[in-house]
Amino acid sequence: MVDFPPLREELRGIAPYGAPQLDVPVQLNVNENPYGPSPACVDDIASSVVEAARTLNRYPDREFVALRAALADYLSRDARVTPEMVWAANGSNEVMLQLLQAFGGPGRTAVSFAPTYSMYPEYARDTSTRWVTGRREDDFSIDLEAARVLVAEERPSVVLLPSPNNPTGTALAPEVVTTLCEAVGESGVVVVDEAYGEFRRSGTPSALEQLSAYRNLVVTRTMSKAFAGAGLRLGYLAADPAICDAIRVVRLPYHLSAVTQAAALAALRHAPELLGKVDELRAERDRTVAWLRGEGFEVADSDANFCLFGTFGDRHAVWQGLLDRGVLIRETGPDGWLRVSIGTADEMAAFQDALLHVMKEMP
Numbered sequence: 185m186v187d188f189p190p191l192r193e194e195l196r197g198i199a200p201y202g203a204p205q206l207d208v209p210v211q212l213n214v215n216e217n218p219y220g221p222s223p224a225c226v227d228d229i230a231s232s233v234v235e236a237a238r239t240l241n242r243y244p245d246r247e248f249v250a251l252r253a254a255l256a257d258y259l260s261r262d263a264r265v266t267p268e269m270v271w272a273a274n275g276s277n278e279v280m281l282q283l284l285q286a287f288g289g290p291g292r293t294a295v296s297f298a299p300t301y302s303m304y305p306e307y308a309r310d311t312s313t314r315w316v317t318g319r320r321e322d323d324f325s326i327d328l329e330a331a332r333v334l335v336a337e338e339r340p341s342v343v344l345l346p347s348p349n350n351p352t353g354t355a356l357a358p359e360v361v362t363t364l365c366e367a368v369g370e371s372g373v374v375v376v377d378e379a380y381g382e383f384r385r386s387g388t389p390s391a392l393e394q395l396s397a398y399r400n401l402v403v404t405r406t407m408s409k410a411f412a413g414a415g416l417r418l419g420y421l422a423a424d425p426a427i428c429d430a431i432r433v434v435r436l437p438y439h440l441s442a443v444t445q446a447a448a449l450a451a452l453r454h455a456p457e458l459l460g461k462v463d464e465l466r467a468e469r470d471r472t473v474a475w476l477r478g479e480g481f482e483v484a485d486s487d488a489n490f491c492l493f494g495t496f497g498d499r500h501a502v503w504q505g506l507l508d509r510g511v512l513i514r515e516t517g518p519d520g521w522l523r524v525s526i527g528t529a530d531e532m533a534a535f536q537d538a539l540l541h542v543m544k545e546m547p
C-alpha cells in the first residue's frame with residue numbers, strides 16, 4: 185500500500201496552521217487592527233486598483249520600484265533606509281520564508297527562543313532547515329550569555345526573533361540584537377520580526393536603528409497590523425542591499441501583483457491617519473494591562489497590540505467560557521496563559537465583562 189497523496193514523509197499527518205475563523209461578535213484572537221481603513225483611504229485604494237486594472241494584461245513591475253521607495257520613505261521615520269535596502273512580498277510570512285529559502289536549507293540551522301511565533305518552525309520545515317530553540321527567561325526576555333552560548337554551539341545561518349515577541353508582547357533589548365549580530369557574524373543573518381513594531385511603548389527602540397551597524401541584520405515589518413491591512417497581504421524588510429539581491433534568486437517571478445502594489449501604495453499615502461489609530465490602540469493596550477493587573481491577573485509587559493495574561497489551572501475552560509459569551513481570544517503561549525488582542529474600547533469592555541463572569545463561575 186502506498187499513501188496517497190505522495191506527501192513528503194515529514195509532512196504526513198500535519199494539520200495546516202491557523203487559528204479558528206469563527207463568526208462571533210467580539211474577535212480578539214489574531215491581533216488584527218479592529219479599525220478598518222478610513223473612507224478616504226478606501227476610495228484611494230479603489231481608484232488605484234481601477235488604474236492598475238487597465239494594464240492587467242501586462243506583468244507587474246517585477247522590482248516594485250515605486251512601492252520600495254514609499255516603504256523606504258515610511259521606515260525613514262525610525263532610521264535612514266533607502267529603496268535598495270527594501271524588499272517586499274505577500275505578507276511578512278512570505279518575506280521570512282524567502283529568507284529561509286535563501287539563507288537556510290539542508291545542512292543549515294535556524295534558531296529562535298521559545299515561547300515564540302508558531303510559524304517559524306514551519307518555514308524551517310518547508311525549507312529543510314534544522315530548527316533549534318533556546319529558552320526565554322521567566323519574564324520572557326532573552327539572557328545575553330544564553331544567546332551567545334546557543335549561537336556558539338549551533339552556528340545558525342538564520343536567527344529569527346520577533347520584537348515585540350508573539351505571543352508574549354516582549355520587545356528585544358537592543359543589547360540582545362547587538363550580541364546576536366556579533367555572535368552570528370557574517371556566516372548568518374539575524375532577522376528581527378517587527379510585525380508589531382509600531383505598537384511599541386515610547387522609549388522602546390526599533391532594531392531599524394541598528395541596521396547601519398550590522399550588515400547581517402534584517403528587520404521585517406508588515407502592513408497587516410498597524411496599517412489595518414491584514415487582507416492586503418503586504419510584508420517587507422529592511423536590510424543591506426546585498427541581502428535583497430540574494431532574495432531575488434529565490435522569489436517567484438512577479439510575486440507581487442499589480443493590484444497588491446497599487447493598493448499598498450495607496451494605503452501608505454494614508455499612513456498618518458492609520459497610525460493615529462495605532463496611538464488609540466496603544467492607550468487601550470495600556471488600559472487593558474492595568475485593568476487585568478488590578479483584577480489580580482499576571483500580565484506580561486506588552487509592546488504589542490495584544491497581551492498575554494494568566495495564569496489559569498484550566499485555560500481551555502476560560503477560553504471556552506469567553507467564547508460562549510461571544511468573545512473569541514487565543515489559546516496560545518506557555519501553559520496556563522491566554523492571549524487577547526486589543527480591540528476597540530467597546531470590544532475590550534465586552535471582554536472584561538465576560539472574563540469577570542467566567543471567573544465567577546469557575547470552580
Ligand SMILES: *Cc1c(COP(=O)(O)O)cnc(C)c1O
Pocket residue numbers: 215274275276277278301346349350377379405406407408409414418419
Ligand atoms: C502577525 C504576525 C506577522 C505578520 O504576518 P503577515 O504575513 O505579514 O500577515 C509576522 N510575525 C508575527 C510574529 C506575527 O504575529
